[in-house]
Amino acid sequence: MTQRPGNQLFDAYFTARQMRDVFCDQGRVQAMLDFEAALARAEARVGVIPASAVTSIENACRAGLFDFAALGEAIATAGNSAIPLVKVLGKRIAASDVEAERYVHLGATSQDVMDSGLVLQLRQALALIEGELAQLADALATQAQRHAATPMAGRTWLQHATPVTLGMKIAGWLGAITRSRQRLRELKPRLLVLQFGGASGTLAALGEQALPIARALAEELNLALPEQPWHTQRDRIVEFGAVLGLIAGSLGKLGRDISLLMQTEAAEVFEPSAPGKGGSSTMPHKRNPVGAAVLIGAATRVPGLVSTLFSAMPQEHERSLGLWHAEWEALPEICCLVSGALQQARLLAEGLEVDAARMARNLELTQGLVLAEAVSIVLAQRVGRDTAHHLLEQCCKRAVAEQRHLRAVLGDEPQVTAQLSAAELDHLLDPARYLGQAQVWVERAVAEHNALSD
Numbered sequence: 001m002t003q004r005p006g007n008q009l010f011d012a013y014f015t016a017r018q019m020r021d022v023f024c025d026q027g028r029v030q031a032m033l034d035f036e037a038a039l040a041r042a043e044a045r046v047g048v049i050p051a052s053a054v055t056s057i058e059n060a061c062r063a064g065l066f067d068f069a070a071l072g073e074a075i076a077t078a079g080n081s082a083i084p085l086v087k088v089l090g091k092r093i094a095a096s097d098v099e100a101e102r103y104v105h106l107g108a109t110s111q112d113v114m115d116s117g118l119v120l121q122l123r124q125a126l127a128l129i130e131g132e133l134a135q136l137a138d139a140l141a142t143q144a145q146r147h148a149a150t151p152m153a154g155r156t157w158l159q160h161a162t163p164v165t166l167g168m169k170i171a172g173w174l175g176a177i178t179r180s181r182q183r184l185r186e187l188k189p190r191l192l193v194l195q196f197g198g199a200s201g202t203l204a205a206l207g208e209q210a211l212p213i214a215r216a217l218a219e220e221l222n223l224a225l226p227e228q229p230w231h232t233q234r235d236r237i238v239e240f241g242a243v244l245g246l247i248a249g250s251l252g253k254l255g256r257d258i259s260l261l262m263q264t265e266a267a268e269v270f271e272p273s274a275p276g277k278g279g280s281s282t283m284p285h286k287r288n289p290v291g292a293a294v295l296i297g298a299a300t301r302v303p304g305l306v307s308t309l310f311s312a313m314p315q316e317h318e319r320s321l322g323l324w325h326a327e328w329e330a331l332p333e334i335c336c337l338v339s340g341a342l343q344q345a346r347l348l349a350e351g352l353e354v355d356a357a358r359m360a361r362n363l364e365l366t367q368g369l370v371l372a373e374a375v376s377i378v379l380a381q382r383v384g385r386d387t388a389h390h391l392l393e394q395c396c397k398r399a400v401a402e403q404r405h406l407r408a409v410l411g412d413e414p415q416v417t418a419q420l421s422a423a424e425l426d427h428l429l430d431p432a433r434y435l436g437q438a439q440v441w442v443e444r445a446v447a448e449h450n451a452l453s454d
Helices: 017-023 025-046 052-060 068-078 082-094 110-146 166-191 204-221 235-261 290-311 323-350 356-363 369-383 385-402 406-411 422-428 438-453
Strands: 151-156 159-165
Touching (some): 017 025, 017 110, 025 052, 025 068, 025 110, 025 204, 110 166, 110 323, 110 438, 159 356, 159 438, 166 438, 235 290, 290 323, 369 406, 385 406, 406 422
16 A cells, blocks of 8 residues: 655644645655756756756656665655755756756756745745745634623733633734744845855856856746855745744644643633544543644644754855754754644634633632732722732731632721722722733734734
């Protein structure tokens, strides 16, 4: 039975299939062959090679014609993937057109083939990531607006703080996604550029025709022509990897929040349910946050891979030994991990299940203590900050010791009732009335999202 290449046991969980297809052997080889075919067309346009050679070269530039296993074995000796690929390509062309074979790879070097091929793959990867980010952002914007006024306990240091809204929390996730979408737009002109410098970056082998060929090649591949070759200047791809690292971290934050809200003790927000999703091999009652686990897993794994890219930046002279090689698997794996996390995040956001009643009950777990600040702020304006803070602190301690609601304790405290009426206390101890600018933050985050999407 023919099996699809890749880590088949875990790919469906951690990686989007479309992204793995971009970076599978077929995708890698085809991208390099696309460079070779485009180079032939560009050189024919400039008149460096005969136009009659182009068809034979193009016909041979199809990944399906190559034995990937044999290429893999050859790479172990050659030191990169372009050397054996070009050798096999030349033999294949020579078998039908000896004349055309002499014009294959003319003036280029192995790194030109590999780096430009990588950029072609990254263009596909970028389109997939931008598409998933846009869909995720749409889903988060919808959920943020839907729950803009849904009160829940804010949590600092994993303890109940003052009330927030679920919409405000989701708006925070949305804002991070919006900023990453902006970053990707900004870096795209720097990333999607041709690599073409020949042996040492001078294109000396092409003489006076070098720059015209470079321009034509960039046009053929629909890439920008950079100010110079970037063989050992790796900031372009490292920038992309770093932004993907930011995306992974933001998704990890989303996943962490959801997983904590799904805990039995909280039970406020849940991943969408589905048959067989999140179950346990022994405990029938379990509903595990399996989507959030992918987000947290990616956020844990990607930083190390991004670190590899940064570590590989001080490359030697005009061609690196080992540092360039360290990038080959790291960047594609970052793309694959982020794609899987984005896919899970979108499904999670679109089907988010919310228990607003449980949120309201949880707000009452401290019996009014989460609103002590609201009372203290108003009382401070009447008796002074230090006096108000000390008084509320003592009332809170008494509420805990006597296991009474803070409203009842405050109602029994003469120093409080002398300043605040029963109606004022009821108002101050209503979570829905102490949400500050939560709804404004939702509106602003959604407006930023809409402005980017227009």
